[in-house]
Amino acid sequence: MDYPAAVLAHFAAPRHAGELPQGPGAVFSGRAGALAEGVVVSFQLRVLNDSIQALTFRAYGCPYTLAACSLAAEGLQGAPVALLRDFTIGQVADQLQVPPGKRGALLRIEDALRSCWRAWDNSQLSRSSASRSDP
Amino acid sequence: MDYPAAVLAHFAAPRHAGELPQGPGAVFSGRAGALAEGVVVSFQLRVLNDSIQALTFRAYGCPYTLAACSLAAEGLQGAPVALLRDFTIGQVADQLQVPPGKRGALLRIEDALRSCWRAWDNSQLSRSSASRSDP
Amino acid sequence: MSEPVYLDYAASTPVDPQVADAMDACLRDPDAMANAAATHWAGRAAAARAQPAREQVAQLIGARAGEIVWTSGATEADNLALVGAARFQQQRGRHIITALTEHPAILESCRSLQAEGFQVSYLSPNGAGLVEPESVAAALREDTVLVSLAHVNNELGVIHDIAAVGAICRTHGALLHVDAAQSAGRESIDVKAQQIDLLSLSAHKMYGPKGIGALFLDAERCRRVSPLLHGGGQERGLRPGTLPVHQVVGMGMAAELARARLASDPPAILALRRRLEAGLLALPDVQLNGSPEQRSCHIVNVRVGGVEGESLRLGLRRFALSSGSACAAESGEPSPVLRSLGIADHLALSSLRISLGRGSTAAEVDALVAAVDATSQRLRALAPA
Amino acid sequence: MSEPVYLDYAASTPVDPQVADAMDACLRDPDAMANAAATHWAGRAAAARAQPAREQVAQLIGARAGEIVWTSGATEADNLALVGAARFQQQRGRHIITALTEHPAILESCRSLQAEGFQVSYLSPNGAGLVEPESVAAALREDTVLVSLAHVNNELGVIHDIAAVGAICRTHGALLHVDAAQSAGRESIDVKAQQIDLLSLSAHKMYGPKGIGALFLDAERCRRVSPLLHGGGQERGLRPGTLPVHQVVGMGMAAELARARLASDPPAILALRRRLEAGLLALPDVQLNGSPEQRSCHIVNVRVGGVEGESLRLGLRRFALSSGSACAAESGEPSPVLRSLGIADHLALSSLRISLGRGSTAAEVDALVAAVDATSQRLRALAPA
């Protein structure tokens, strides 16, 4: 139960946790996991010009999961939304020295972010189909 | 290996051990036991007027055996030789608090004393037969 | 991490200074150095040094000195009791009864007996974590030779009605083994009145040294068991090895102190436990695991809803407490004991076993309650709705 | 009885004051109080306290820390090695080789394995008390899985050529277990060079505490054995029970001191042994039991002719010495070890095992020689021609 310093730091003061700050742009959210799995992760993001203007998380999970959410959220501020489609948590996990046994739970972070992307992507489709159907 | 005080006393200073002192009367001896049994006992006695004028022992054996020889020899000084025929070591063993497991070896004391008596008894027979055959 | 707080007295207790003094004296005493089985002066001196300890331990449980066999701890005592008695009794029958809530030393011994062809019934506890005497009675079969039940359960702290189970076993003819590692020095034990045939003890659960324990074997009912270790014939042939005089002296002293303090220690600890329970159960979504009444003075087990267990424990890490039996490194698996009570896995994982002892204070208890409050609030605020 | 003299260091040794200091500190240290398997700060502190000891013990025998399993003594280590390895290997074969001269912990473990269907060859020693490597080679069968031989025999003090036996076992594929309770700290041991797969140690034979020992298991050749005790999974699942931190710290310190003194202690004790041998063997009808050359520094075993053994020992009772393995109370039976050398029963019974240690002095040795002389003269004078 000795955690890497970075994990402890994120656990003590997670970044971008909780409510999405007010601002311009559309809001999308995604969620993955279940209590019975020991991990539930949700993200919210505000998108302007196809890029992530702000991204926040909520999580129920082990300290590695919480830290990974925090670090991932940090890294994704300002990134293009499209990036979330194939986002993988590997680099974050390496940075936090997450042990092999704990990496499975972190996949839910990928799932939740992909689900954010899907919501955004769906909105793009419907907008373009809307624009098509409503010329 | 904690011995009764009486056993320790006889062990430290056995009485009537070794050579029979010089004196009047005939000498008889008896022996019993074997190295392999862990006990060898021998007695010598000098007899005058059918009584034990002096009795000594030699013994190879455990401390109880040595003490029992010493105490028995003490008790038999001056006794009628005939007593040796049915001498039993029980009383001596009780006095010395000899534990049950050690009493077997003490029977060799009875055997050796009986063998003394037999030597004496034989000499009586031969003397009387001699007197008969030599009138 | 500001001042660490130890709240894991059920896992192990500090050594009482008087016990340490007695052991230290023994370690340095030429008269205690020899092999106590040797018949020379030095051996007899060592045996004499050890002898009172057997008496002291026997007195704590209402037994006679000759009914005590030294072991390396309660684990070995449990193994010797179960495997030893089962093997020795197997002509009479090959069925054993125990509970799902027992310590791994019991459960794993039973599994090894199953591999030898014994049959084992693992009784489920009721919702309060207790195995009811009636369920023991119902499980008894003609070929039942042994029943094993902890006096105080090490995870929940609940107290079994051993006297009732003892009476049932005595009527049936099965032997009763009781693991008293948690109850010794906390609950009064009388092996004769409670009709216990075998009983396991561990010194380090009662302010004595680690690495020494004892098995009581009733002189009339259970003179012999099959030994697990073979060697020089010490301990009436039941447990070979050179007698560890200083360890035995330490356990004896610990038992004597425990007996002397039986009227004062447990009530003081109980008062703290009530304060702790009141504090914790007043927090949102905190529930007690196991019976609220039939419970030892020193153990509280609660589940904290809405927070993940590992994060909860990290938030509480200045407190040494356990999430289950602290026997082996935390596995990340939910406690089988809590599972057997029907508690959901995620709640079993966010349960805390808090155990108090002679060194515990109201300030420590209050600090824990405040920390559980703060951590659980913080973690719940982080969690998705 | 004027000043008693301790000459039974092969049975047990006094605890070195530095060892006692380390243990005492540990018994009183809050950081060593917890269950070392617990994952909280207190558990990790206790584990950290214990960790160097594994290293210290490993270094004494040329092993790695991860190859050490703590036990309650050499008796348990012997049992775990023999029964555990035999059971674990039984698919490969069910034949074991050992010697008639081994300690009861070995011989009785073998008997219990025979009851489980294993076959055991008990090798006879040669007239010098030594099992020759060739006789091990000759006894090996296709189904031999384990050979067990003491490094130094506890009654005779003779030293086996373990490296030669190790090479033979390695070629064959059988595991080699060595009981090094008597040799550790007296002979140099290198498990890798000597090709030893399992090795038993006991702290109290090397100025450490009683009730703690260790089993070395070679990481490549013998990672697992079947455990004898079942429970919380400590010691890689091989030996459950709460780690006795103070005991382990004591054994570690004893091992470190033994290693540091390996160049100085044994030669000093050897010089005393030579003085003792010279004195004793100059007395009439006193003969050495076992090899005069291939012998540990600390043990002398002699037979005294023409005197009965129990009386001889009573005459020498201010000296604590043994007539055989001091394991259980002297039984009055001749030592099976001496018997296996072809020594007549009455001479086996009047044999003395004298063992020297760090506290022994020339004056003590001379006093013993004088007492053997006086007592044997006196008893011989009492004996019938």
Ligand SMILES: Cc1ncc(COP(=O)(O)O)c(C=O)c1O
């Ligand atoms: C109920 C119970 N039985 C047995 C044990 C094992 O005790 P020991 O550490 O003395 O082997 C413990 C503690 O771990 C326990 O709580």
Ligand SMILES: Cc1ncc(COP(=O)(O)O)c(C=O)c1O
């Ligand atoms: C060779 C040998 N093996 C094993 C043992 C048993 O050691 P312990 O007392 O640590 O169980 C001894 C000592 O009695 C011994 O001399």
